[in-house]
Amino acid sequence: MSDSGTAGAASAAPARTEATVLTTERAEAPGMPVGLKRSNPGDSEIAAREAPAGGTSTAGGSTATAKRVRRTCPYLGTINKHMLDFDFEKVCSICLSNQHVYACLVCGRYFQGRGKSTFAFMHALEQRHFVYVNLTTYKVYCLPDNYEVQDYSLQDIIYNLNPTYTPEDVARLSTEVFYGKSLDGADYLPGCVGLNNLSKTDFFAVVIQSLCTVIPLRNFLLLLDLSHKQKFNAVVKTLSELMRKIFNRRNFKGIVSPHEFLQAVGVESQKKFRIGEQADPLALFTWLLNVLHRDQRDRKTGGSVIHDCFQGQVLVTNAQSGEAKQTPFLYLTLDLPSAPIFKDSLERNMIPTVPIFDLLQKFDGETDSGPSPVQRVKCTLWKLPRYLVLAVKRFSKNNFFIEKNPTIVTFPVKNLDLREYVHPDALEDNSVTRYNLVANICHHGKPHDGFYKAQVLHAPTNEWHEMEDLRVTPVLPQFVALSESYIQFYQRQDVLPDGTLDEALRQKCLQDLTKVKIQPEAADDIDDIFAA
Numbered sequence: 001m002s003d004s005g006t007a008g009a010a011s012a013a014p015a016r017t018e019a020t021v022l023t024t025e026r027a028e029a030p031g032m033p034v035g036l037k038r039s040n041p042g043d044s045e046i047a048a049r050e051a052p053a054g055g056t057s058t059a060g061g062s063t064a065t066a067k068r069v070r071r072t073c074p075y076l077g078t079i080n081k082h083m084l085d086f087d088f089e090k091v092c093s094i095c096l097s098n099q100h101v102y103a104c105l106v107c108g109r110y111f112q113g114r115g116k117s118t119f120a121f122m123h124a125l126e127q128r129h130f131v132y133v134n135l136t137t138y139k140v141y142c143l144p145d146n147y148e149v150q151d152y153s154l155q156d157i158i159y160n161l162n163p164t165y166t167p168e169d170v171a172r173l174s175t176e177v178f179y180g181k182s183l184d185g186a187d188y189l190p191g192c193v194g195l196n197n198l199s200k201t202d203f204f205a206v207v208i209q210s211l212c213t214v215i216p217l218r219n220f221l222l223l224l225d226l227s228h229k230q231k232f233n234a235v236v237k238t239l240s241e242l243m244r245k246i247f248n249r250r251n252f253k254g255i256v257s258p259h260e261f262l263q264a265v266g267v268e269s270q271k272k273f274r275i276g277e278q279a280d281p282l283a284l285f286t287w288l289l290n291v292l293h294r295d296q297r298d299r300k301t302g303g304s305v306i307h308d309c310f311q312g313q314v315l316v317t318n319a320q321s322g323e324a325k326q327t328p329f330l331y332l333t334l335d336l337p338s339a340p341i342f343k344d345s346l347e348r349n350m351i352p353t354v355p356i357f358d359l360l361q362k363f364d365g366e367t368d369s370g371p372s373p374v375q376r377v378k379c380t381l382w383k384l385p386r387y388l389v390l391a392v393k394r395f396s397k398n399n400f401f402i403e404k405n406p407t408i409v410t411f412p413v414k415n416l417d418l419r420e421y422v423h424p425d426a427l428e429d430n431s432v433t434r435y436n437l438v439a440n441i442c443h444h445g446k447p448h449d450g451f452y453k454a455q456v457l458h459a460p461t462n463e464w465h466e467m468e469d470l471r472v473t474p475v476l477p478q479f480v481a482l483s484e485s486y487i488q489f490y491q492r493q494d495v496l497p498d499g500t501l502d503e504a505l506r507q508k509c510l511q512d513l514t515k516v517k518i519q520p521e522a523a524d525d526i527d528d529i530f531a532a
Contacts, residue, residue, distance in 0.1 A: 068146075068147035068148065069147065069148045069149075069150055070142075070147050070148070070149055070150070071150055071151060072149075072151060073130075073131065073142050073149045073151065075130040075131050075142060076131065076149070076151060076153060076154075078105075078106050078129070078130065078131060079105045079106060079131055079157070080105070080106055080107070080108075081156075081157070081183055081252055082183055082252075083106070083107055083108035084103070084105065084108050084157065084160070084252060085108055085253070085257070086103070086135075086160060086161045087196075087245065087256060087257035087258070087259055087260065088110075088257065088259045088260070089259060089260050089263055090110065090135045090136075090260070091110060092110055092111055092112035092119060093109045093110050093111065094111065094112070094119050095112055095119065097112050099112065100112055100113050100114075100134075100136075101134075101135045101136070102114055102120045102132040102133060102134055102135065102141070103132065103133050103135055103161075104120070104123060104129045104131075104132055105129075105131040105132060105133060105140070105157065106127075106129035106130075106131060107127070107129055109123070110135070111123050111132075114132065114134075114141055114143055114146060115146075116144075120132055120143060121143055121144055124143035124144050125144060130142050130143055130144075130145075131143075131149070133154075133157065133158070133161065135161065138158050138161055138162055140154050140157075140158075156250055159248075159250055160248065160250060160251065160252055162244075163244040163245060163247070163248040163250075164244070165222045165223060165244065165247075167223065170218075170219045170222050170223060171497075171498050173190075173191065173218075173247065173459075173460075174215060174459045174460060174497035174498070175459075175460060175497045176460055177460040177461055178190050178249050178460075179249075180248070180249045180250065180251055180254065181254075182251060182252060182253050182254030182255075183252050183253070184254075186254050187254075188251070188254040188255075188472070189458060189461075189465070189472075190246070190247045190248060190249045190251075191212055191246060191247050191458065192209075192456065192458050192465045192467070192472055193246055193251070193254060193255055193256055193472065194255045194256075194467060194469060194470035194471060194472050195208065195209065195246075195255070195256055195257070195258055195467075195469065195470070196255060196256070196257040196258070196259075196469070196470060197469040197470070198257070198258075198259060198262060198275050198276075199275055199276045200275070200276055200277060200278045201258070201262060201275055202451050202452045202453075202468070202469060203273075203278060203279050203280065203281040203284060203452050204258060204261075204262055204265075204273070204281075204284065205258070205452075205454065205467070205469065206281050206441045206452045206453065206454035206467075207281050207284050207285050207288065207441075208239075208242065208243075208246075208258065208261075209439070209454040209456055209467050210439035210441060210454055210456065210487070210489050212243065212246060212247075212456065213438040213439045213456050213457060213459075213489060213491070214309055214387050214438075214489070214491075215491075215495065215497070215498070215499040216305055216308060216309050216386070216499040217305055217306070217309050218243065218247075219498075219499050220296075220305045221239060221240045221243040221244075222240075222243055222244060222247065224236075224240045226240060226241070232295065233268070233291065233295040234264040234267065234268060235261070235264045235265055235268050235288070235291050235292075235295075236291070236292060236295050236296065237264075238260045238261040238263075238264040239261055239264075239288075239292075241260065241261075242256065242258055242260070242261045255470055262274075262275050263275075265284075265288075268291065269287060272287070273287070278448075280395075281441055281452055281486070281487060282331075282391050282486070282487055285331075285389075285487065286330065286331070289306050289310065289330055292304070292305070292306050293306040293307065306330075308386065309385065309386050309387045310330045310331070310385050310386075310387055310389060311328055311329070311330060311383075311385055312328070312329055312381065312382075312383045312384055312385035312388070313326045313327065313328050313329070313381075313382040313383035314326070314327050314329055314332075314363070314379050314380070314381060314382060315327075315365075315379070315380050315381070315382040315423050315426075316377050316378075316379050317365075317377060317378045317379075317380075318376075318377055319368050319376035319377055319378055320376070326382050326383075330389065331389035331390065331391050331487075332363070332388070332389070332390055332391070333391050333393055334356070334359035334360070334362075334390055334391065334392050334393060334409075335359065335362070335393050336354065336359070336392060336393055336394060336405045336407045336409070337352070337354060337407065338405075339352070339405045339406060339407060351406050351407070351408060352407050352408070353407065353408045353409075353410055354407055354408075354409055354410070355409075355410050355411075356390075356409050356410065356411035356412075356416075359392075359409065360418070360421055362379060363379050363380055363381055363421040364380065364420065364421055365378055365379070365380035365421075365423065366378060380421060380422070380423045381418060381421050381422045381423065381426070381430075382422075382423055382426050383426065383429070383430065384418065384422065384430045384432075384433065384492065385492070386491070386492050386495050386501075387438075387489060387490065387491055387492070387495075388418075388435055388489075388490040388492070389487065389488070389489055389490075390487070390488040390490065391486070391487050391488075392409055392485055392486055392487070392488075393405075394407075394443065394484070394486055395447060401447075402447040402448070403447065404443070404446065404447045404450075406484065408482065408484065409485055410481060410482075411437070411481060411485070411488070412437075412481070413436070413437045413477045413480060413481055414436045414437070415434050415435075415436070415493075416434065416435040416436070416437070416490055417433055417434050418433045418434075418435065419433040427513055428510065428513070431506055431509035431510040431513055432492055432493055432494040432505060432506055432509050433509075434492070434493045435490035435491060435492055435493065436490065436491050436493060437457070437480070437488060437489070437490055437491075438456065438457045438459075438489050438490065438491045439454065439455070439456045439457065439488070439489035440454070440455040440456075440480055440483065440485055440487075440488050440489070441453070441454055441455075441485070441486050441487040441488075442454075442455065442483040442484050442485055442486060443484055443486045444484065451468070452486070453466055453467065453468045453483075454466070454467045454468075455467075455475060455480050455483065459497065464476065464477055464480055493505065494506055494509075
């Protein structure tokens, strides 16, 4: 193997498989996987070494770089796909810099630079690993010869590094069944893959797996244009990349590691949510929605995809003054009755059950609720969101420790009707009042030693799957309704598989609502006739 020469030398090379392309020189865009850009004192030297790698020539006052491109490479057979893992943070394994990082396609390790004396260059000479991919530009190079390789066999590697989707691909995710096969032959369902537990990160996994069922948000993240990397918050960028990998049908491993996303969340939240420390998934869900809304909101209207999916309104009326105001919400909290203190005759702890409709009575407009008699209010639903998130208040904190209420909440998996909880004056604007469950987050075990599971509905097959870290198993809907539910995600029935709204269903429900209003008036007329 020989060092790359100048533009003239490259063009004079007699090799058949080598093509010399004259292009305008462009500096490599530095990647920013997490937080601020991390640089080392030697980064400028590495950039200077890489700039003249192909040689330069000046013509007409403009600088150009002659880059050598080959359609074939004798070392492509050394690539080991089983060793490749693009889920980790894109930093050099030696200097921890995130600028000009390349992945060795033989051993899977990350190194900085490709010029002489860089870590990737030295790794190629010492270990005889010659094929590398740039983790920012997705171009493949052969080192130490330093020429670009363009071969069709590399497309699956590039796609795993950066899965991309078209609007047509996204539109089929909720209607067509796709199966993937990992390199070890295991089958998996794109969208229902296990997430690697990086030490007490199950609360991360259940939130992400539940958000995959929210169609408009899923489509938004899959189609998000990340070409302008400086534009996005690190959390939004890594969440979009994670969502693309979850729905990747050509995944080498059949599982996904959320390492980059977790690192970004840890930096953005100032270590409130971090690897190795258990946290509340409801707090993470709320924090994540606020970050997404703040970063992606429309500057003119103030709206965002988060508000389009989750925001509803509650009409809160003061029980004493009668003053009413509309309060927006992203999720509703349901209060459980107190757990029994005494045991039964067989010295067993009694686990009570309560229907979800009993917990929803606080929104019927007649039940008083509030922290004190002076602050008593009556609540009723004023605007129903496309996706209704219900949080069961299962944990309570006293002066000494956190207690968990084991009460089982029974709920319908389909056709949860909220009509009686909607204010009568708002029924015309909320004609569709039925919801179907699409995701359910459960907690098992004690408050400090327990763990979280996610039960999600795979829309194309209409089957439920329970996901606990890397384990994904089918589960019957009957068992979903008997779990220790903590957070529930309901989808309104007029949401179509592509995320848009079914106007025909809305008109039909509006007509049914009109008929219900007419019938009592007709009955009153008949009563007046008999009274006369």
